Amino acid sequence: MNTDRLEALLWARVDGTIDPEELAELEAHLAKHPEPPEIERQITTIAEELDSLEKVQPPSELRARIGNALADATPPTGRIDHPTTTQHQHFAPASPARWLPLAASLLIGVAIGYLMHPNTGGSIDQSAVTGTMVTPPSQLETGRVEIQLEADAGSVTASRAGADVVVDVVLTAAIDLAVTVAGAGGPVHFEGLSSTNASASEVTTDQGWVVVRTSGPGTVTLSVSAAVADDTLRLQVSSDDIPAEERWIGPLRREPKP
């Protein structure tokens, strides 16, 4: 049993979510190792300490602060109807009418930042980058987004699960490509990069967005996460060899409750 599997089973046992088969697998492993493995002691200790972290009481002045803020707040209007009961209605992202201006502002900001960034340059055509910045999102997609690069140069695929996004870049031609991931409502964090041509790949994280520049042929897998779980994310590819493209990836919509 490898360490990841052992760790997963130990945490599942701590959480009480381990199923009988997994428990049997864990117990069989532990039986073969009479001395409790170090990892088991560590997990037990961490779980106990986490569970016993104390609740933090608010400062006494907070209640008055909230009261004052509420006194200045706009009272709620009458209840709106909820004809179909779906959880995402509560937390649905803002309508396009609200986020388009924000998105446009972000795009301009990112474009300026991109142009001013000291690492920007090389063989990436900046006009291609800025050219796409002024184009508002025509479609909000969820889950998996795929961009087929022109001239059979390869593809860029983004798979989103909640706040986490994995971007797979497959370049079949000898081109230079920049892939940018940015959030409309908050920063995007770099999580990891693997590449078959690591020497030709570079990651830049700045101003809340992540850029990977790479040269083909080869493959790159970029992992990022949005600080705001339900943020709308922008995926952009740009190159001086092929036309730039961008897509907008919305948060995953929750299935209606039965």
Place this chain on the structure above:
Amino acid sequence: MARDNDAMLVEACLRGDRNAFDELVDRYEGPLFSVAYRITGSVEDAMDATQNAFVNAYEKLHTFDPSYRFFSWIYRIAVNQSLNLVGRRRDQTTFDEDAPAVEPNPSEVFETTEIRGHLKRALLELQPHYRTVIVLKHLEGFSYREIGELLEIPEKTVKSRLFTARQRLRVILTERGLTP
């Protein structure tokens, strides 16, 4: 009127009874501040996040669907407020060790100051979205499903994110020789 549940208080507030919302503030001020503090690591940010959460909830109360739980809704608003603050102040990660806390009993004082202090600091070294699932799971006691609802991510993602968060936490503590 017996206003023993959140839904009644929400309804009363929507009919113009401001005192009803004050009762909701009384109920959730503590829990929301606690979770905000653990996510932001700052008393001031936690106060801002809690205050903003209540104001936003009040002003948008008419959009709340009463077929769902009010506490899930306002928790979610508070978590998002906290994450937004962390995002804006990413460089500021100092932990307010002087935060007011529930008094531990005397027998717990030693281990609290030894191991728990390191754990709190290690928590703040995690990226915010990893820290958040740890806070919601261990400090607030939410289930995977509830965390998924709060963060609007699939339960599977909650599990994987929590696994990574715990793994990173263990690595941090182990590298510093702080686990047995």
